[in-house]
Amino acid sequence: MIPEDHPRYRSLAARERLADAARExxxxxxxLTAHGRGEAFDYLIGERTTESAxxxxxxxxxxxxxxxxxxxxxxxxxxxxAAGEIxxxxxxxxxxxxxxxxxxxxxxxxxxxxxxxxxxxxxxxGRAERxxxxxxxxxxxxxxxxxxxxxxxxxxxxxxxCAALRxxxxxxxxxxxxxxxxxxxxxxxxxxxxxxxxxxxxxTACAGLDSAAAADLIGSLxxxxxxxxxxxxxxxxxxxxxx
Amino acid sequence: MIPEDHPRYRSLAARERLADAARExxxxxxxLTAHGRGEAFDYLIGERTTESAxxxxxxxxxxxxxxxxxxxxxxxxxxxxAAGEIxxxxxxxxxxxxxxxxxxxxxxxxxxxxxxxxxxxxxxxGRAERxxxxxxxxxxxxxxxxxxxxxxxxxxxxxxxCAALRxxxxxxxxxxxxxxxxxxxxxxxxxxxxxxxxxxxxxTACAGLDSAAAADLIGSLxxxxxxxxxxxxxxxxxxxxxx
Numbered sequence: 001m002i003p004e005d006h007p008r009y010r011s012l013a014a015r016e017r018l019a020d021a022a023r024e025x026x027x028x029x030x031x032l033t034a035h036g037r038g039e040a041f042d043y044l045i046g047e048r049t050t051e052s053a054x055x056x057x058x059x060x061x062x063x064x065x066x067x068x069x070x071x072x073x074x075x076x077x078x079x080x081x082a083a084g085e086i087x088x089x090x091x092x093x094x095x096x097x098x099x100x101x102x103x104x105x106x107x108x109x110x111x112x113x114x115x116x117x118x119x120x121x122x123x124x125x126g127r128a129e130r131x132x133x134x135x136x137x138x139x140x141x142x143x144x145x146x147x148x149x150x151x152x153x154x155x156x157x158x159x160x161x162c163a164a165l166r167x168x169x170x171x172x173x174x175x176x177x178x179x180x181x182x183x184x185x186x187x188x189x190x191x192x193x194x195x196x197x198x199x200x201x202x203x204t205a206c207a208g209l210d211s212a213a214a215a216d217l218i219g220s221l222x223x224x225x226x227x228x229x230x231x232x233x234x235x236x237x238x239x240x241x242x243x
Numbered sequence: 244m245i246p247e248d249h250p251r252y253r254s255l256a257a258r259e260r261l262a263d264a265a266r267e268x269x270x271x272x273x274x275l276t277a278h279g280r281g282e283a284f285d286y287l288i289g290e291r292t293t294e295s296a297x298x299x300x301x302x303x304x305x306x307x308x309x310x311x312x313x314x315x316x317x318x319x320x321x322x323x324x325a326a327g328e329i330x331x332x333x334x335x336x337x338x339x340x341x342x343x344x345x346x347x348x349x350x351x352x353x354x355x356x357x358x359x360x361x362x363x364x365x366x367x368x369g370r371a372e373r374x375x376x377x378x379x380x381x382x383x384x385x386x387x388x389x390x391x392x393x394x395x396x397x398x399x400x401x402x403x404x405c406a407a408l409r410x411x412x413x414x415x416x417x418x419x420x421x422x423x424x425x426x427x428x429x430x431x432x433x434x435x436x437x438x439x440x441x442x443x444x445x446x447t448a449c450a451g452l453d454s455a456a457a458a459d460l461i462g463s464l465x466x467x468x469x470x471x472x473x474x475x476x477x478x479x480x481x482x483x484x485x486x
Contacts, residue, residue, distance in 0.1 A: 019272040029262035029275055030255075036279020037286075040421070135246045160249060178283065180484045224485060231481050238478055241423050242470060 011039060011047065014081060014196070021080035026111050028103040031077045034156065041177040042194045044234045052229035053193040054201060059221050060153065060173045060189055061093070061205035062214035067151035067171075070095035071124075073141075075102065078155045078195065079112045083119035085199035090121055092206035095153065098124045098145035102158055104137040132164045146170075153202075155195055159183045175199070179230035190223055192230035254282055254290075257324065264323035269354050271346040274320045277399070284420040285437045287477045295472035296436040297444060302464050303396065303416045303432055304336070304448035305457035310394035310414075313338040314367075316384075318345065321398045321438065322355045326362035328442035333364055335449035338396065341367045341388035345401055347380040377407045389413075396445075398438055402426045418442070422473035433466055435473035 018035050021027040049057075064070045072095045074086060079099075090097055099112050113123045128140040131147045138161055141147055152165055155175040159182025165172050166186055174187040175198045184190040191198045209217075249255060261278050264270040270278075292300075307313045315338045317329060322342075333340055342355050356366045371383040374390045381404055384390055395408055398418040402425025408415045409429055417430040418441045427433040434441045452460075 015273075015276055018276070022272055029265050029272075030258050032272060032275035033258045033261065033279035033282065036276035036281075037283040038279070039276065040280040040283030043423075135248070178286075180286070180481075185485070227485055231484055235478060235481055238474055238481075241474055242428075242467065 010196075011042065015039070018077065018080055021076070024111065025108060026115060027076040027080050028101075028108070030103060031075075035077060038156075038177045038194065041179075041234075044237055045177065045192070045230065046233065046237055047194070049193050049197050049201060050230065050233050052226050052233075053191055053198065056189060056191040056226050057193070057198055057201035058205040058209075059217045060191055060202045061209055062217040063151050063171060063173055063189060064093040064095055064153065064202070065206055065209055066211070066214050066218070067095075067149075069149045070151045070153070071145050071149035072097045073100040073146060073152055073154045073157070074098065074112065074116065074121075075100060075156060076108060076112055079115050082155075082196050082199050083116050083121065085196060085203070086116065087120040089199055089203045089206070092203045096124050096145050096149075097121050098142050100141055100146065100154075102138060102161070104140065131168075132161065133167060134161060134164050154183075154187075155199070157183050157187075159186060162186045179227045179234075184227060188223065189221060190226060192226065254286075258282070261320065261323055264319065267354065268351060269358060270319040270323050271344075271351075273346060274318075278320055281399070281420045281437070284422075284477075287480060288420065288435070288473065289476065289480055290437070292436050292440050292444060293473065293476050295469050295476075296434055296441065298460075299432060299434040299469050300436070300441055300444035301448040301452075302460045303434055303445045304452055305460040306394050306414060306416060306432065307336040307338055307396065307445070308449055308452055309454070309457050309461070310338075310392075312392045313394045313396070314388050314392035315340045316343040316389060316395055316397045316400070317341065317355065317359065317364075318343060318399060319351060319355055322358050325398075325439050325442055326359050326364065328439060328446070329359065330363040332442055332446045332449070335446045339367045339388050339392075340364050341385050343384055343389065343397075345381060345404070347383065374411075375404065375407045376410060377404060397430075398442070400426050400430075402429060405429045422470045422477075427470060431466065432464060433469055435469065 116123050124145045126142040130139040132139045151171045153173045157174050162183045163186045171188040173189045174183050175191045176184045179192045359366050367388045369385040373382040374384050375382045394414045396416045400417050405426045406429045414431040416432045417426050418434045419427045422435045
């Protein structure tokens with residue numbers, strides 16, 4: 001057990017939660033390693049939401065609430081870390097939620113769906129088809145979900161699939177604490193923040209947006225600026241790393 | 244199976260290898276997350292051996308080959324990723340190899356020993372005693388191994404144990420791709436490099452060192468310089484990250 005007053009409580013608790021989810025077959029073992037990568041970048045960015053990440057979250061809210069068919073694509077790590085936050089965002093944004101896995105098995109799909117439903121998420125059901133231009137089962141998605149989406153929020157995505165969704169003409173929002181990743185650079189909009197901090201920021205922003213504000217945010221979206229701002233934050237931290 | 248056309252095939256393949264080792268009980272689930280943190284820093288340093296890391300590897304060879312009782316401490320991640328490289332370094336340096344685990348169980352000790360022996364490592368056997376000033380089973384080591392060592396190579400170590408070994412008066416060499424970690428800052432000598440690149444560099448250097456060259460390398464060892472050089476490499480990469 002990690003004491004709640006530990007300065008890195010949130011980070012250590014998340015790590016423990018993911019290891020438990022791996023034992024339950026919800027998180028792929030590869031997902032634990034991916035999470036470790038995220039921990040390193042979150043440490044470098046100071047384990048806090050930066051101003052540019054908050055702007056990105058508000059812009060994400062604008063894209064989701066003005067989309068014709070917004071879809072949130074949920075994988076094992078996202079479900080394990082933030083099922084409740086996904087439920088809140090679904091309510092605030094009206095987006096569909098589809099379970100979509102890199103390491104896909106029917107068992108994992110069912111377990112993740114059950115976990116999300118326990119937390120109040122309305123999970124899209126249906127028969128997956130090979131609609132995304134990718135090899136193997138990563139191509140699978142639901143025709144009425146990601147297949148029909150104009151805006152897809154893909155937290156913790158891999159770069160390949162992000163690029164494939166872009167190639168299908170979709171606007172892709174990602175939450176990726178690594179501003180250098182291919183996902184971060186390929187997405188329409190990248191929120192460089194830790195998942196459980198970013199999701200509630202999008203949810204809050206959905207509630208407060210009128211259509212003029214949404215149009216303004218979308219009109220001034222500059223993803224390269226957002227990535228540069230995150231990199232600058234990391235550089236500032238490195239300057240004083242050995243003090 | 245990771246598709247071979249995936250742009251991050253190498254990194255994902257290593258991740259899969261560790262996941263397999265976790266399924267076999269060789270790597271702890273916590274080791275997968277730790278590996279992910281390492282991946283992130285390797286990405287930042289450019290997935291290559293820097294000049295300062297090569298100097299550090301040569302200095303490590305000097306310390307190992309001139310030690311009275313050099314010991315290589317091997318954990319689950321090291322065995323899973325680099326059993327063959329450990330065998331080569333043992334031959335080149337004459338060091339003892341001891342299995343020493345953070346998440347210690349007898350089963351894991353046996354499995355890791357078997358894996359190392361399959362790759363030609365001569366693994367020190369014996370009855371572990373509580374010799375390291377740490378709580379719980381992390382204190383355990385072999386009296387004829389780490390207990391008697393003057394120089395210990397501890398790849399992928401945790402900061403606590405690195406500090407405890409230093410407090411016992413031992414010279415500690417670590418391989419840690421994160422130049423900001425407590426391990427990196429506590430060790431006598433830190434090789435800021437990825438494990439499977441660093442180990443062969445030490446092995447090669449062992450063969451080419453005479454005692455004068457070894458004395459020179461040890462005499463000019465400046466670990467803070469090595470850490471600063473690594474941080475500077477990361478900063479340079481970040482400068483051009485979005486080019």
